[in-house]
Amino acid sequence: xxxxxxxxxxxxxxxxxxxxxxxxxxxxxxxxxxxxxxxxxxxxxxxxxxxxxxxxxxxxxxxxxxxxxxxxxxxxxxxxxxxxxxxxxxxxxxxxxxxxxxxxxxxxxxxxxxxxxxxxxxxxxxxxxxxxxxxxxxxxxxxxxxxxxxxxxxxxxxxxxxxxxxxxxxxxxxxxxxxxxxxxxxxxxxxxxxxxxxx
Numbered sequence: 495x496x497x498x499x500x501x502x503x504x505x506x507x508x509x510x511x512x513x514x515x516x517x518x519x520x521x522x523x524x525x526x527x528x529x530x531x532x533x534x535x536x537x538x539x540x541x542x543x544x545x546x547x548x549x550x551x552x553x554x555x556x557x558x559x560x561x562x563x564x565x566x567x568x569x570x571x572x573x574x575x576x577x578x579x580x581x582x583x584x585x586x587x588x589x590x591x592x593x594x595x596x597x598x599x600x601x602x603x604x605x606x607x608x609x610x611x612x613x614x615x616x617x618x619x620x621x622x623x624x625x626x627x628x629x630x631x632x633x634x635x636x637x638x639x640x641x642x643x644x645x646x647x648x649x650x651x652x653x654x655x656x657x658x659x660x661x662x663x664x665x666x667x668x669x670x671x672x673x674x675x676x677x678x679x680x681x682x683x684x685x686x687x688x689x690x691x692x693x
Contacts, residue, residue, distance in 0.1 A: 501525050504553055504604065507576030512631055520618025527614060528604035533597040540595035546581040547588065547608040555601025556665055559593045560673070569674040571639070572598070572662055578628060598666045648677045652685045
């Protein structure tokens, strides 16, 4: 695939997150700094306990953020194509990452070094402003998750997730979705059956 076509596709995905793109060529320059990497299902993108300061953009597939609590994994969120993400511990404070990030299915990720990210952002005001809005959008979605996904009954949480991001229900293993919703895989199966019955 030609670089111009690839960048156009990625920019369109990023645009869906906020509804607009920055003016100028800053975003193109930032994308050109990246290395496209392919991860198979369950492959680690960011490992807990390691310094992982780089910036990542999901191009294809779905990734999840999780930690380990004793002998079980707790899923905190997902990233779909167009999502920009970092290990906040590593990127902001130069600390080892707390979260693990892994591919839920085969995923293509554009990896941009922290040094390249900042050197590009510092030269492009419109890009910097866009990324500030993007960071505020991320804070909104965290609050939205509490309001829409974590509140209510398990059935309410399932329906909310199905309404917001049905592709996750379709493509992510049931065990992971159950972890995100805070239910057992068996109970998630029951919720699915009840939902289909009600349709």
